[in-house]
Amino acid sequence: MTTALQPTYALFRRHLERIIPLTDDEFACISSLFTVKNLKKRQFLLQQGDMCKYESYVVSGCLKSYHTDREGQDHILQFSIEDWWAGDLKSFLRKELSSFSIEAIEPVVLLTIDKQRLDRLYAEIPKFEKFFRVLSENALIATSQRIINNLSLSAKERYDLFLTTYPRIAARIPLKDIASYLGITPVFLSQLRREPTQV
């Protein structure tokens, strides 16, 4: 590990240790199985229809995961910013072709791991099972909450909630991407913004 990469791994270690405490040896083992990857703005981490070979921890930057439908419309499933993960779990775990793309919307630094190495990691450091269990549980909770919100809130309410829930994301992405995430058109979102927020 070179000196230049220290900050990268320091963030990653803190991320892991929020869930599982690690010895220096364990962390060295873990980080040896991850690979640093850089993406420029507009580069793809994954293209819809390809196999997702990596799960990626985001060190810095921002990516969007989106499905392109039969009519060519994009629908954003997720934004991934620093200290979170990006990937298509279904494709990654089941070796199926991915049903969405993941694209950098800012320059991105990632720590990636493939399935083979992840399985090695589970074998060598069993408590890493717990790490991904907790990570999956958290993602599941957030995703379930989003379904409830989509079912029970109006478009305006979903927009206001997005702004308060993810202010750090909302501040750095174009409106049309927020619209896509919320399931509305950018034109309609623009109209919603004209109206003042109700209490």
Next chain:
Amino acid sequence: MTTALQPTYALFRRHLERIIPLTDDEFACISSLFTVKNLKKRQFLLQQGDMCKYESYVVSGCLKSYHTDREGQDHILQFSIEDWWAGDLKSFLRKELSSFSIEAIEPVVLLTIDKQRLDRLYAEIPKFEKFFRVLSENALIATSQRIINNLSLSAKERYDLFLTTYPRIAARIPLKDIASYLGITPVFLSQLRREPTQV
């Protein structure tokens, strides 16, 4: 374990062993930490605003998880039938008040476990970490797929997809519950059914 409960636990064991192989001793340990629970039709496993104290494996019957919004409208997040799970993970793990209810829509037999016992289980049988990791991953994949579907398909397409994806659920629940799950009104679903399914 009484003879009468054998079929109950046999199904549960097969469920676990699809993910983690178990010795008889291990399975005895696991099942000793679960409690059988019966619910009549329309009984609640969890009421919105209460704490979710149990995660429950469904041995038989069917339940619906639904959020009731400010206007008193219900929105179904999930159906749980035999060989699947029911519970509010967020409330269960984080000890927060639940934002949805879980109600039996048929007589139900469950195997329930509370947080304390689950933690004991993780400690005594570490590979149970893997079981819940895989379970969470599968649930996350399904939930993410549902978000993509909700964003990119029309109401009619979502309905047709529901019928083909969950024929065993669709066959036994009232239409209004399917409408609630799909995020449309029962009146509108009824109109959709009039139109023949397009190819």
Next chain:
DNA sequence: CGTCTATTTGAATGTACTCAAAAGCGGTGG
């Protein structure tokens, strides 16, 4: 058989969409 709830049907309304065009904003090259 009667009661309660679910489903269907029709009509009027509202929410969100498409289409079209103008205005704003950011990046790039001369």
Next chain:
DNA sequence: CCACCGCTTTTGAGTACATTCAAATAGACG
């Protein structure tokens, strides 16, 4: 540094999809 080009956001008008309200019909259950 400014001018231009392309993309994003806004605005307005007309339309389509999904809703509410109301009432009739059909099914389920005691």
